[in-house]
Amino acid sequence: QESEFSPAVVIGTGYGAAVTALRLGAAGIPTVMLEMGQLWNTPAADGKIFPSMLSPDKRAMWFKKRTEAPLASFLWLDLANRNIDPYAGVLDRVHFGDMSVYVGRGVGGGSLVNGAMAVVPKRSYFEQILPAVDADEMYGTYFPRANAGLGVNHIDPGWFESCDSYQFARVSRKHAHNAGLATTFVPSVYDFDYMRREEAKEVPRSALASEVIYGNNHGKRSLDKSYLAAALGTGNVTIRTLHEVRDIIRQQDGTWVLTVRQSDPDGNVLAVKQLGAKYLFLGAGSLGSTELLVRARDTGKLPELSDEVGQGWGTNGNVMLGRANYLWDTTGALESGMPALGIDAWNDPRYPVFAEIAPVPAGVETWASLYLAITRNPERGYFTYDAASDSARLQWEISQGQPSIDAAKNLFDKINAANGTIYRYDLFGDTRAFENRFTYHPLGGLVLGRATDLYGRVKGYRNLYVTDGSLIPGSTGVNPFVTITALAERNIERILAEDLR
Numbered sequence: 001q002e003s004e005f006s007p008a009v010v011i012g013t014g015y016g017a018a019v020t021a022l023r024l025g026a027a028g029i030p031t032v033m034l035e036m037g038q039l040w041n042t043p044a045a046d047g048k049i050f051p052s053m054l055s056p057d058k059r060a061m062w063f064k065k066r067t068e069a070p071l072a073s074f075l076w077l078d079l080a081n082r083n084i085d086p087y088a089g090v091l092d093r094v095h096f097g098d099m100s101v102y103v104g105r106g107v108g109g110g111s112l113v114n115g116a117m118a119v120v121p122k123r124s125y126f127e128q129i130l131p132a133v134d135a136d137e138m139y140g141t142y143f144p145r146a147n148a149g150l151g152v153n154h155i156d157p158g159w160f161e162s163c164d165s166y167q168f169a170r171v172s173r174k175h176a177h178n179a180g181l182a183t184t185f186v187p188s189v190y191d192f193d194y195m196r197r198e199e200a201k202e203v204p205r206s207a208l209a210s211e212v213i214y215g216n217n218h219g220k221r222s223l224d225k226s227y228l229a230a231a232l233g234t235g236n237v238t239i240r241t242l243h244e245v246r247d248i249i250r251q252q253d254g255t256w257v258l259t260v261r262q263s264d265p266d267g268n269v270l271a272v273k274q275l276g277a278k279y280l281f282l283g284a285g286s287l288g289s290t291e292l293l294v295r296a297r298d299t300g301k302l303p304e305l306s307d308e309v310g311q312g313w314g315t316n317g318n319v320m321l322g323r324a325n326y327l328w329d330t331t332g333a334l335e336s337g338m339p340a341l342g343i344d345a346w347n348d349p350r351y352p353v354f355a356e357i358a359p360v361p362a363g364v365e366t367w368a369s370l371y372l373a374i375t376r377n378p379e380r381g382y383f384t385y386d387a388a389s390d391s392a393r394l395q396w397e398i399s400q401g402q403p404s405i406d407a408a409k410n411l412f413d414k415i416n417a418a419n420g421t422i423y424r425y426d427l428f429g430d431t432r433a434f435e436n437r438f439t440y441h442p443l444g445g446l447v448l449g450r451a452t453d454l455y456g457r458v459k460g461y462r463n464l465y466v467t468d469g470s471l472i473p474g475s476t477g478v479n480p481f482v483t484i485t486a487l488a489e490r491n492i493e494r495i496l497a498e499d500l501r
């Protein structure tokens with residue numbers, strides 16, 4: 001059987017992959033993208049592409065029998081989750097013992113399911129986590145380029161103060177200010193003008209119809225509408241969906257051969273194909289790209305890969321918590337699914353925290369203020385290859401999450417003390433106040449300058465590159481997709497100039 005060949009192949013269609021494919025396509029290089037998830041552009045029988053958080057169906061999750069929402073319970077009742085048929089849905093929760101990781105599946109990767117917060121990291125912290133990267137270049141060129149390519153926009157402060165959709169955020173802001181803490185608006189790739197018209201009932205609702213984590217039917221500039229649309233527009237990029245890369249082999253002549261499993265959305269394998277490439281870019285995300293290289297090294301297919309492959313993984317210090325509000329201090333029943341405000345306590349010398357003020361888009365008054373705190377947790381996990389399941393397993397212990405809890409507790413104890421409020425103990429399936437058994441922000445595994453050189457070239461092999469969140473050493477101090485996008489812009493510019501001339 002003759003195998004197909006493409007000059008460049010990009011694995012995945014998330015942030016790093018989308019940037020890379022656009023720049024390759026614009027340079028005239030024929031490029032194939034391989035994505036294990038679906039293209040989400042066709043309405044189902046209900047007229048919608050994605051289900052809402054309140055009535056999830058099989059489209060919600062990647063081959064699960066029951067949905068696995070982050071808020072496991074409300075008043076200890078499992079109200080959020082539903083039994084569903086296993087299907088190639090849009091959100092996956094990958095379980096590794098004491099840690100589970102949420103990731104998006106489909107053309108656009110995490111951009112389909114995420115909260116759209118587009119935050120540039122604090123420069124001083126960026127310089128700490130990636131000291132070998134020229135920060136002048138990043139802040140002068142690549143962060144602005146990423147923001148432009150992503151279509152980042154800012155909320156109108158006047159509308160924020162007067163709308164119903166962010167009453168929940170104004171309540172949390174008041175409580176933070178009572179404790180002497182600073183808050184800041186968060187830029188977004190959700191179109192705030194569309195949201196304003198949603199509230200005015202001029203357009204179909206998405207963020208205001210409890211849509212987030214299982215996809216947004218309107219308003220969000222996910223990658224399929226930004227970088228990937230531009231990539232396809234070059235005429236040199238094609239995307240194959242429901243194509244999962246399983247193995248990477250290097251030929252004698254230095255080219256790559258991928259083993260690719262094509263399935264239907266119900267999970268039936270349709271074909272196992274071989275695809276050749278001269279230049280191979282890994283953009284399958286922290287879990288996906290790291291697994292591919294851990295598997296390739298430990299099965300002997302790419303024995304020159306370094307011991308750094310699989311190391312340096314972190315949760316971005318994620319921890320979620322809720323506070324109970326007084327009965328008179330209502331958040332309102334209408335809460336935008338897209339956060340727009342954060343508590344910025346990153347300057348705290350001992351316990352830096354950037355806490356996004358998160359919605360509880362339940363459609364009813366909940367008397368709860370929810371937060372996703374991003375903390376500076378120095379703990380790192382690593383991946384090992386498990387031959388029995390032919391997969392990479394994350395090694396992370398529950399105790400490694402304690403620094404995140406300590407930092408969040410330090411901040412929110414202050415807020416509770418200043419307001420006479422308490423934590424919510426009913427949100428995470430048991431009586432814990434702090435949930436750190438999952439992360440939205442998996443980072444690392446193929447860290448820049450360790451598993452790769454300073455531009456994402458994998459050590460040990462030529463023409464093999466990493467483009468995604470696995471390059472970032474476990475932490476960015478803010479929501480990560482702008483950092484991933486900007487780093488990918490920087491790296492591909494150099495690789496195009498030096499390697500693909």
Ligand code: FDA
Pocket residue numbers: 011012013014015016017034035036037102103104105106107108109110111113114115116117118119213243244245246283284285286288289292440441442467468469470478479480481482484
């Ligand atoms: P990403 O994970 O986006 O894409 C990888 C793609 O590769 C996926 O489409 C996957 O299906 C595919 N793939 C994996 N393995 C493959 C294989 N073997 N073969 C073929 N395809 C494969 N960040 C932020 O900055 N602001 C925010 O508001 C949020 N909010 C948020 C909410 C939720 C619910 C989640 C899950 C995540 C966020 N994030 C976020 C995080 C953000 O979405 C995340 O950091 C980025 O999507 C990571 O981008 P990458 O390019 O690394 O890969």
